[in-house]
Every structure is written in C-alpha cells, then in structure tokens.
Amino acid sequence: MQIQMLGTGSAFAKSFYNTSALIRCNEMNILIDCGFTTPKSLHDIHIQPDKIDGIIISHIHADHVGGLEEIAFRMLYEYKNKKTRLFLTKSIASILWENTLKGGMYNPADGYNSLEDYFEVILIEENVPVEIIPGLFIEFISTLHIPYKPSYSLFINHRTFYSADARFDENLLTQEVIGKRNCHTILHDCQLSGHGFIHATLEELLTLPNHIQKRVYLMHYDDIMRNFIGKTGCMTFIHQHEIIEIPE
Numbered sequence: 608m609q610i611q612m613l614g615t616g617s618a619f620a621k622s623f624y625n626t627s628a629l630i631r632c633n634e635m636n637i638l639i640d641c642g643f644t645t646p647k648s649l650h651d652i653h654i655q656p657d658k659i660d661g662i663i664i665s666h667i668h669a670d671h672v673g674g675l676e677e678i679a680f681r682m683l684y685e686y687k688n689k690k691t692r693l694f695l696t697k698s699i700a701s702i703l704w705e706n707t708l709k710g711g712m713y714n715p716a717d718g719y720n721s722l723e724d725y726f727e728v729i730l731i732e733e734n735v736p737v738e739i740i741p742g743l744f745i746e747f748i749s750t751l752h753i754p755y756k757p758s759y760s761l762f763i764n765h766r767t768f769y770s771a772d773a774r775f776d777e778n779l780l781t782q783e784v785i786g787k788r789n790c791h792t793i794l795h796d797c798q799l800s801g802h803g804f805i806h807a808t809l810e811e812l813l814t815l816p817n818h819i820q821k822r823v824y825l826m827h828y829d830d831i832m833r834n835f836i837g838k839t840g841c842m843t844f845i846h847q848h849e850i851i852e853i854p855e
C-alpha cells in the first residue's frame with residue numbers, strides 16, 4: 608500500500624495544495640478528503656475523477672470538501688452519471704449536504720435533492736475498523752478540531768494514524784496511537800507558528816519523545832514551511848505529491 612500526498616498545505620496556504628492524500632491499494636485509489644484545490648492536484652498527476660474508487664471525508668471545512676462539487680458534476684456530465692463512493696460517518700453526511708454542498712448542487716427539477724443523488728454514500732460507524740475495499744481497513748475516531756464540529760482522524764490498516772485537522776492530544780498519541788496500537792506511521796497536521804487553537808502546533812508536537820517523533824510526517828502546514836526545515840526535531844515534513852510506502 609502507498610500513500611501519495613495530493614497536497615500538504617494549510618487552509619490558507621498558497622504554495623501548497625490543500626492537505627489531502629491518495630491511498631493506492633490493490634490497484635484502487637481512495638482519497639482522504641477533497642479540498643477546493645484537490646481536483647487540480649489530481650489533474651497534475653493525471654488521475655481523472657473516474658479513476659477514484661472512493662473518498663473518505665474527515666470534516667467539512669472547504670479545504671477538505673471544497674472539491675466534491677466538481678468531482679460529482681464531472682462524474683455526472685463527463686462520465687455518464689457514474690457515482691463516486693463517499694465514506695463518512697452519519698454525523699458528517701447530514702451536515703455535508705445541508706450546510707455545504709446543497710447550495711451549489713440542489714437541483715430538484717432534475718431530481719438531484721440529496722447527497723445520495725450524487726454519490727454512493729457509505730456510512731461508517733465510529734471506532735470500528737471497516738474494510739472499505741479489499742485490503743484497506745479504515746477506522747474513524749472522533750478528534751477535537753473545533754468544538755461542536757464533528758471531525759475524524761483515521762487509522763489506516765490499524766497501524767497508520769492520519770490526523771484530520773486536530774488539536775494536539777498527547778494522550779491519544781502516546782497511549783492509543785503508540786502505546787496500544789504501536790503505529791509505525793503518523794501523519795499529523797502541524798501549525799508552524801502562533802497559538803494552537805484548532806491545530807496541533809509544531810511546538811506541541813516537539814514535546815513528544817523522539818521515538819514517537821521518528822514516526823511522524825508533518826502535513827497541513829503554512830507557506831513559511833521552508834523556514835522550519837531542520838527545526839522539526841526527529842519529525843519530517845511530507846511534501847506534495849510525495850509517495851510513501853506503508854508497511855504491512
């Protein structure tokens with residue numbers, strides 16, 4: 608299994624695409640999130656919408672779901688009404704349609720009134736690993752980003768942790784991600800400067816012991832990233848379009 612980063616930028620980054628990843632597993636392509644710049648990033652690596660076998664949604668900020676309208680419309684008009692699978696929790700599904708997509712996509716005259724009219728919606732229960740395609744288990748766990756806004760981090764095949772946008776959670780990382788599951792790979796969002804209201808900051812992540820830091824790739828960073836090369840302890844920045852191999 609491989610993970611290719613489609614983007615590694617923060618919501619406001621201009622040098623990097625929105626943080627999103629492509630999981631390649633058994634010849635299938637699964638996206639994690641689809642922000643407003645993700646269709647362009649997919650275009651850069653010559654992946655057309657009909658080659659995407661499903662999209663996992665972590666939360667409904669535009670840098671994570673802003674590209675869904677384009678994907679759905681292109682599937683409808685360019686690929687003869689094919690639907691992309693969406694993997695998400697029930698709490699995300701309702702707000703994704705009502706609060707985000709409905710404005711641009713509601714079209715009752717043609718019978719398009721719901722998320723299911725555009726996507727094959729597959730609801731995933733929290734805290735349960737589910738084999739979404741052969742060989743790929745995804746587990747959604749609720750993590751804190753903004754109070755009262757549902758947001759989910761992921762365990763990928765049990766031993767890779769992918770933070771959605773999440774505040775620093777030392778207990779989760781030390782006890783669950785490492786202590787209980789011994790994850791070999793951690794992809795974590797990282798705010799490089801300022802106080803961490805809604806994201807883990809570099810300063811906070813640097814408090815992790817080295818044996819954990821060694822497993823951490825930093826993503827969801829600002830345009831000033833280059834100023835921080837060499838200042839991330841044992842953690843490394845992952846780059847846009849970089850591919851990493853995920854061990855079994």
Ligand SMILES: [Zn+2]
Pocket residue numbers: 617618626668670671772827
């Ligand atoms: Zn974000």
Ligand SMILES: [Zn+2]
Pocket residue numbers: 666668752772
């Ligand atoms: Zn967010």
